Amino acid sequence: MLIGVPKEIKNHEYRIGLTPAAVREYVENGHDVIIENNGGAAIGFTNDQYIEAGASIVDTPEEIFARADMIVKVKEPQPNECKMLREGQILYTFLHLAPDPTQTELLGKSGCTAIAYETVTDNRNGLPLLAPMSEVAGRMSIQAGAHYLEKAHGGSGTLLGGVPGVAPGKVLIIGGGVVGTNAAKMAIGLGAEVTILDRSLPRLRELDDIFAGRVQTVYSTVDAIDKYSREADLVVGAVLIPGAAAPKLLTRENIKNMKPGSVLVDVAIDQGGCFETSKATTHQDPVYVIDDVVHYCVANMPGGVARTSTIALNNATLPYGIALANKGVKAMLENEHLLRGLNMHKGKITYKAVHDDLGEQLGLDYQDPREALQG
Ligand SMILES: NC(=O)C1=CN([C@@H]2O[C@H](COP(=O)(O)OP(=O)(O)OC[C@H]3O[C@@H](n4cnc5c(N)ncnc54)[C@H](O)[C@@H]3O)[C@@H](O)[C@H]2O)C=CC1
Numbered sequence: 046m047l048i049g050v051p052k053e054i055k056n057h058e059y060r061i062g063l064t065p066a067a068v069r070e071y072v073e074n075g076h077d078v079i080i081e082n083n084g085g086a087a088i089g090f091t092n093d094q095y096i097e098a099g100a101s102i103v104d105t106p107e108e109i110f111a112r113a114d115m116i117v118k119v120k121e122p123q124p125n126e127c128k129m130l131r132e133g134q135i136l137y138t139f140l141h142l143a144p145d146p147t148q149t150e151l152l153g154k155s156g157c158t159a160i161a162y163e164t165v166t167d168n169r170n171g172l173p174l175l176a177p178m179s180e181v182a183g184r185m186s187i188q189a190g191a192h193y194l195e196k197a198h199g200g201s202g203t204l205l206g207g208v209p210g211v212a213p214g215k216v217l218i219i220g221g222g223v224v225g226t227n228a229a230k231m232a233i234g235l236g237a238e239v240t241i242l243d244r245s246l247p248r249l250r251e252l253d254d255i256f257a258g259r260v261q262t263v264y265s266t267v268d269a270i271d272k273y274s275r276e277a278d279l280v281v282g283a284v285l286i287p288g289a290a291a292p293k294l295l296t297r298e299n300i301k302n303m304k305p306g307s308v309l310v311d312v313a314i315d316q317g318g319c320f321e322t323s324k325a326t327t328h329q330d331p332v333y334v335i336d337d338v339v340h341y342c343v344a345n346m347p348g349g350v351a352r353t354s355t356i357a358l359n360n361a362t363l364p365y366g367i368a369l370a371n372k373g374v375k376a377m378l379e380n381e382h383l384l385r386g387l388n389m390h391k392g393k394i395t396y397k398a399v400h401d402d403l404g405e406q407l408g409l410d411y412q413d414p415r416e417a418l419q420g
C-alpha cells in the first residue's frame with residue numbers, strides 16, 4: 046500500500062502522522078511511504094531522516110492526497126484537505142466529528158473511509174489511541190492553568206501550591222478519566238488542593254485507591270458542580286462520552302458565581318467543550334475572559350509539545366496502522382476494536398453517537414460499520 050503523510054496545517058500544529066521510526070516499520074512490512082517536504086522538520090524530524098527510514102519526499106499535499114491509498118494524519122482534515130479525499134481512500138487520524146458538521150458533511154461527500162483515532166477501543170474499556178494525547182493534555186492543563194492564574198496573564202494572582210503559612214489553590218477536575226487523572230497528578234505535584242468529580246462510581250473508587258487520600262473524589266451532580274466551582278481557582282473540563290458532543294456541565298450561571306480571576310481549562314473542547322461559555326481557541330490566541338473568568342480552550346493542546354506528542358501518538362497508532370496497511374479495510378472486520386474507529390464510509394455515518402448528533406441535521410444515513418464494509 047502507498048501511505049501518504051501530509052504536513053499538518055492547523056494553527057501552530059507541528060505534530061506529524063508518522064515519525065521516521067514508524068515509517069521504517071511500514072517499509073519493513075513492504076509498504077511505500079510519501080511524506081510532505083519538511084513535514085516533521087519543526088520538531089526535529091528531517092527529510093533526511095525520513096529518506097533514511099525508506100520514505101520519499103513529495104512537494105505538495107495535492108500530490109500526497111492524489112496518490113496515497115491511506116492518509117495518516119494527526120488532526121481532523123481541514124476543508125481543503127477534505128476536498129482532496131476520495132472513495133476507496135483510507136483516512137486515519139483524529140476526527141472529532143460530533144461537534145463539527147462542516148467536516149462531517151465534507152467527509153460524507155468525499156466518500157472516503159474515515160477512521161477516528163478517538164473512537165478505537167481496547168479490551169480494557171479504554172480508548173488506546175486517544176489515551177496518549179489525553180495524558181499530554183491532562184498534564185498540560187495544570188501548567189496552562191497555573192500560568193493564567195498569574196496576575197500578568199489575567200488571573201487572580203494565586204500560586205497553586207501556596208507557601209508555608211498560605212493555603213494552596215483549589216483545583217476542580219470534572220471527569221476522572223485519562224485527562225483528569227493526569228491533571229490530578231500534576232496538580233498534586235504542585236501542592237494544590239484537588240477535587241475530582243465523575244459520574245462513574247467504579248472510577249471514583251479507582252481514583253480513591255490511586256491517589257490514596259491525596260485527592261477528594263465527589264460524585265458529579267449539578268449540586269456538586271455548583272458548590273465546588275464557586276470555591277475553585279482552576280477548573281479542568283475532562284469529561285467524555287465517546288464520539289458524542291460533550292455535555293455542558295458548567296453553566297453560565299456557575300461561571301458568574303466563580304471567583305474573579307479564576308481559570309477554566311476546557312480540555313473537552315475538541316468534543317465541543319463541557320462549559321457553557323467555551324469556544325475553541327488556538328495556541329496563538331489561547332484565552333478569553335467572560336465574567337472575570339479566564340477561559341483556555343485550545344482544541345489541539347498536545348500540539349504545544351509536538352515532539353513528545355508525536356512520539357507518544359505513534360507508539361499507540363502504529364500497530365493498527367500497520368494492520369490497515371497490510372490488510373486494508375479487512376483489518377477492521379478482523380478486529381472489533383479497530384472497527385469501532387470507523388466513523389464514515391462511502392458517504393454514510395458508521396458511528397452511532399455521531400449519527401445521533403448530526404445525522405438528521407445533515408441528512409446523512411447511519412449504517413452499521415461491519416455491514417458498510419461488507420456491502
Ligand atoms: N483539547 C485537546 O487538545 C485534547 C482533548 N482531549 C479530550 O479530553 C476529553 C477527555 O478525554 P479522556 O480523559 O481521554 O476520556 P476518558 O474516557 O478517559 O474520561 C472521561 C471521563 O468523563 C467521565 N464523565 C462522563 N460524563 C460525566 C459527567 N457528566 N460528569 C462527570 N464525569 C463524567 C467518565 O466517567 C470518564 O471517567 C475528551 O473529549 C478528549 O477528546 C484529549 C486530548 C487532547
Ligand SMILES: CC(=O)C(=O)O
Nearest residue numbers: 178315344345346347
Ligand atoms: C485529541 C486531540 O484533539 C489532539 O490530540 O489534538
Ligand SMILES: [Mg+2]
Nearest residue numbers: 301302303336
Ligand atoms: Mg464572577
